[in-house]
Amino acid sequence: MRYYVLDRGDQLSVDLSESFHKLAAEQGLELDAKSPDIVVSIGGDGTMLHAFHTFKDRIPSIAFVGIHTGHLGFYADWKADEIPELVHMMSGHADPGLLKPRIVNYPLIDLEIVNKSGTSSYVCLNEFTLKSVDGTVVAQVDINDQMFEMFRGDGICVSTPSGSTAYNKSLGGAMIHPSIEALQITEIASINNRVFRTMGSPLVLPKHHHCDIYSRKEQNLLLTVDHNNVHISDLISVRCQVAKQKISFVRYRPFPFWNRVRNAFLE
Structure with a gap:
């Protein structure tokens, strides 16, 4: 061994x-x-x-x-x-x-981040968050290539089932058993008015779905993948989906x- x-x-x-x-x-x-x-x-x-x-x-x-x-x-x-x-x-x-x-397997999230300089890929165990450095985040959220909502607020959190007990829970998200292959989208202090309308509640997507988050203004953003921070001022989009691979824990x-x-x- x-x-x-x-x-x-x-x-x-x-x-x-x-x-x-x-x-x-x-x-x-x-x-x-x-x-x-x-x-x-x-x-x-x-x-x-x-x-x-x-x-x-x-x-x-x-x-x-x-x-x-x-x-x-x-x-x-x-x-x-x-x-x-x-x-x-x-x-x-x-x-x-x-x-x-025995080995237990927990779902992960694949991220594809596109900015003006190119495309980068990440995988996260707990969650991905998108926040603004200097103001509110303005972003369009698509689900399965269809426009779903226009978001304005402090940010967006996308969590795995195992990560649903972490930051997601403090945002009012649901706790999801890790045997369920899904991701959860939870808003961070969204603003709702006649221009910006959001669901106002967490969304759970199954493994064969994906969501895209498009930056809709020039904004300095902080992208956090688990505990790793990435500053981006020219973000175009982030695609989030359940990863094909899983993490294994030995019990x-x-x-x-x-x-x-x-x-x-x-x-």
């Missing part, structure tokens, strides 16, 4: 990373920074996002597992004091009577999505 560890960088996470490496060596796991079978994230959900983007070009061939150093996250299954148990299970030396590890024990939701927001 080849593995790689990416930690948050704080002292606790660094210490846990070193402990993980020591235990992994004792269990016969091989450290491989280029082609790991499993990428271990130590920190929080933000660390997992960083790990995902670090290995985004190898998504089909690797799986992720998270160790949290604070509150239990949506992407982190294991606590710091459970590292020996996790390493033992990763090594394949666990009790044969225990449940075998060595059951941790249902709705249990994660309850633990995060109700307990």
